[in-house]
Amino acid sequence: MSPARAPSQRARYNDLFERMLDSAFLVDPASLKVLEANAASERAFLAPAERLQKGSVLDWISPAHAEEFRRSVRVAMRRFHPRQFDCHWVDVDGNPLTMETVMCMLRLDDGRELLQVIAVDVTEDRRHRDRIAEHLNQLEEMNEKLQALSTTDELTQIANYRRFRDELGREHARAARYGTPYAVVFFDADHFKHFNDTNGHPAGDRLLRQLAEILREEARNTDLPARYGGEEFVVLCPGVDAEGASVLAERVRARVASTDFKHGEEQPGGRFTVSVGVASFPAHGASEEQVLQAADQALYVSKKSGRNRCTLAQAQAELGPPRRKTG
16 A cells, blocks of 8 residues: 555544444554554444443453354354454443444554454344244144144043044054054043933043043054044054064953943942954055944944944944944
């Protein structure tokens, strides 16, 4: 730079430095002492330039961000383009300021290099962004709770009919594509109307909750126990055929029959029991509706054959019309 041009360029830079709307500092990169501070920095930090230039720029950096600031200085000294990052500063009263901070090296006419630091106050912008993020998180949590409520049976806290049908549809599509089996097991509380009429609906609700808990405990992690409706429950068993699902069916039936339920001795036969029907894809149906019908008719056979028993569905060609629900 020629001697004639240097003063005019310095003058233009000094004019630009002072007119900047954002806080700007010229800093000695070795000691981090503030050499110059513009008028905008006086307004942002509530302190006169003399106070800002009294010590190190670190005096105006939050202690928690001091090491990050030093590291950014070291990076800026090795780079040829500005280093930009968010940094927490403090004003003269110790109030926090979130500053979008940009720093780069300036080479002076005499060969010295200074660090130029520009700090844009984004405190309110970041607070607004954080509030939006918080609201979005709350909204997401509410949506997850609503989704859970919409797919969970309120009384028993296991999956409801809607969730079961959704999962059955997905499982059927997967099984049909990959040629794998799945099974459906229906459970129906025997003589439940008698239980309700004798002991009242609160006792009946308690009984259904206990039955749902047994299903949850006996089912595999990959199975889906659900309340199908009323006193009828269902378990979707991916990856197993009807014979495999019959193991679960019999285990649940036997456990229910051996459990000492309150008022169970007042039931016909002196205990509370369930009837069970089992069917699978593809053995008992080519569609999910056919599989459900097969399991439903197998359950009907258990009911008509004396209850408290498991029945495996007939082959698809032997299926008749859907049965009427009984107690």
